[in-house]
Amino acid sequence: MQERVKKDPEREFRVVGTRPIRPDGADKVTGRAKFGADFKMAGQLVGKVLRSPHAHARIKGIDVSKAAVLPGVKAIVTRDDFKDQGSEFVPAGEMLVNYRDVVRNVLAREKALFEGHPIAAVAATSEKIAREALRLIKVDYEVLPHVLDAVEAMKPDAPVLHEDMITAGVTPPPTKASNVAKRIEFVMGDIQKGFKDADVIVEREFNTKPVHQGYIEPHAVVASVSEDGSAEVWVTTQGHWIVRAHCARLLGWDISKIRVTASEIGGGFGGKTVVYLEPLALALSKKARKPVKMVMNREEVFRASGPTSGANIWVKIGAKKDGRIVAGEAILKYQAGAFQGSPVQPGCMCAFAPYDLENVKVVGYDVVTNRPKVAAYRAPGGPISEYAVESVVDEIAEQLGLDPIEMRLKNAAKEGTKAAYGPKFGPIGLVEGLEAAKGSPHWNAPLGKNQGRGIAAGFWFNIGGETTVSLQLNEDGTLSLMAGTPDVGGLRASLSMMAAEELGVDVAKVRPIIADTSSLGYNFLTGGSRSTFSSGMATVEAARAMIKEACVRASKLWEIPLDAVTWEDGKVRPAGDNAGKHEAMDLGDIAKIAGKTGGPIVGYSAITAHGAAPSFGVHIADAEVDPETGKTTITRYTVIQDAGKAVHPAYVEGQFQGGAAQGIGWALNEEYIYDDNGRLENPGFLDYRMPVASDLPMIDTIIVEVPNPRHPYGVRGVGETPIVPPMAAIAAAVKRASGVRFFELPMSPPKILAGMKAVKANGGAKATT
């Protein structure tokens, strides 16, 4: 069921807004598409990683002598093969990376900081030999006490991961090292005053668990280093230019010598914006003088990649009787994993973003723990803080007897609202989304026994960034499009459509590819919901450059001045005095004369895309809770979100539905379970319980379109906002279905059953857990 809500009478589109078949579709459904593990090279070796069995240990020695002489072993790398890096932060997606930490995450140096931390890597002629070689490597560990939880890690007597970590953002700086990498603070107005004015104040503490992006395709790479020092890399990634940059930096090689090709990607969700295997495969290949292929298994993916932070969040909100919020305060403690750089900063910025507030204070702590270093995961940081804030908003609405949509409409951010994190919003679609929710069939449908309905709003910034697109006009008038942001969700379809729209050609005439790093100018990675926005903007610019060139060629052919030529309805036409004197030419005609009028025609755009606009979403969830087992079933779900302009509505809906599906898992069952030694007990999809298809209802969607004025077609990013509202919407639904309000994720059956029993034991008194 697809509905659309449009704000403005809009430009008439011919292609944009339709649903053509995706250009990568046939190969994906037939199995021909090449994913990371599908590349093979003659003579390739198998690369394997030795990982720490300890959550925290000093590495006193690594003895590879026995492994090195095992027949079939061609190369081994350890920390000694990588130069140490100084501390320096560089942007990577929506997160920052520090090369001091990247080099240590790729291979442990002084210490192993989490179970699964890579210690050494081996390349051998077979998987069996590589595995045997790993067994022969002797590592001398001094096991240290470990800490997994942010609140625990902040205690003064907690084991310290990095002996030189002095909390940033605190004056005067602390004299003692701790696990708190930094403290950040966003303040607007005066919360003291705000709380004084409040008729009702609700204050709650929440806990969430780390959750993995759960991409089906594990990390995989093939690297081949030539004797002359040039290298080729085939890899599954969200950003091959970033892979190139990180590898060049860690290995000390020239960027130009590394050519990276991105494979088809089987999901990334932010988790494929970092390097794990790539520098190891290159280093092994250089040593072995052979191509090296490395593929993680699922266990390795869970133990050593992803996830997003687990967190402890405290929220306090004050409101007037009419529902107007007068003050909001939050303290966020996010697990970063083994190295600093949790998404606590965007978490702080998002926390109250859906609301037009005068008094806000948010404090965040970035806390290292003995877990894999977190990686970006759709709207990194946002789902955690907004879950907590939206849950308190829901509770206040309940206490005041207000409809939760009305409560939000009373406070909703609009064009001109100054966000608590700084900027003023341009045109945004939150009010339109809330109104669409209010009028939706779902919101107005009756509920069954043991069912409850919840609603929550969500926000994400979205970004632009460096982007290059090249559009070639082929001899027969067809078009080849090269983009450089890996296609994670239908990008190639959307780019072809935008090119076809602009050029007045059939979308099937535009064949798009994701080009390698040596074939196209720089592209920042696919992240921040930027690819349709940024590469789309560059595609439109490239198409416009091609149109300009087509006009030049026609003016040459017709021997009339350039300003006597116009482009209309997909054709170059003589204009003014010359109108009608020459036959109008479409791109096919122009292609035929390209050679004799100046050579091949290429439209090119290399830009930093500015003007990314946020997307607001509203989710409605129905939950049914089995009163005897605590099992929650999501019986109905609707996602409403502002897309600005949905270029290919099916892929916009896909993003909405995918975010909701992941959010349902986050809300109900997904969690990392560790034993007392800090070892992960559920590194697989059997016990790391992501939803399976039959766990989900049909997820309905309503696309709101409030155009982004700074994109030629009005596009906003849509990929991340959909994972922000589900947890709060489901928590609210579970509250109404079970009578118990939960403050901890996941809301797994044992917790819900225990919560309901506690209420019964209190004689039905309103209880919370």
Add this chain to the structure above:
Amino acid sequence: MRYEAPDTIDAAVKLLAGEAGLARVLAGGTDLLVQMRSDVVSPDLVVDIKKISELRQVKEEAGGFRVGAAVTGAELKEHAKLPKAWPGLVEAANLIGSTQVQGRATMGGNLCNGSPAADSVPGLIAAGATATLVGPNGRRDLKVEDIMLAPRKLALTKGEIVASFLLPARPARSSDAYLRFIPRTEMDIAVVGCGVSLTLDPSGTCTAARVSLGAVAARPLLVEDAAKAIIGTKLNHAALAKLEAAARAACKPIDDKRGTVEFRIDVAGVLARRAALIAQERARKA
């Protein structure tokens, strides 16, 4: 590693008994191959039993059924009579994995894998099934509840394999049911499983019953007190309350990644009641 696929039980037994190293039977492989890939076991000899026709058949015998240990879940479901006679057992076997897994997974493998959470085992125990074992010293029969002793520990001796299960003849108005609790809808391992089989007299009074619980102790349990709670009753409120209490009292679960002690005990009672009611409903029509 050596792979053999004999076509008689005797040949299989001989191979298994003669292996000095680690030998493993291969049925559907949905446990064994997963364990081999993750280095949990590295057998020196694998004996594939799928070529042995005796193990792949369902036959009517003594008014009941003899089900070969290597019959797959999908074959059980498609059998002309079995799903009607033993709907609970067939649904238990069919909860294993997915459609793809169903085409391989067997009840023999489910039992001999030695997991306390195996879905078809409480179904077999509730059914009163007897397993026929064949080993170097010949054949013997054992009740299914006596086969699994502890996690990964079976009453089988070296070289012995499970050849078949005998499901007894049953009177009119008999039926069974199996329920399991998992946090998702499929592709998960039972946090609690419960099989109930019962017989009603013409007045609707329960004359015989067997109740079995899985995943709540070191081995699947036959809970006689739970059966006693409903025998002689029409499964009224009081009888069901007793059944729930008896099921809970039998549980000796652990806290683990799949559930807590308290949760497992609570849910065992709930499932026992729900499964008994389904079995009762089916028996009325049987």
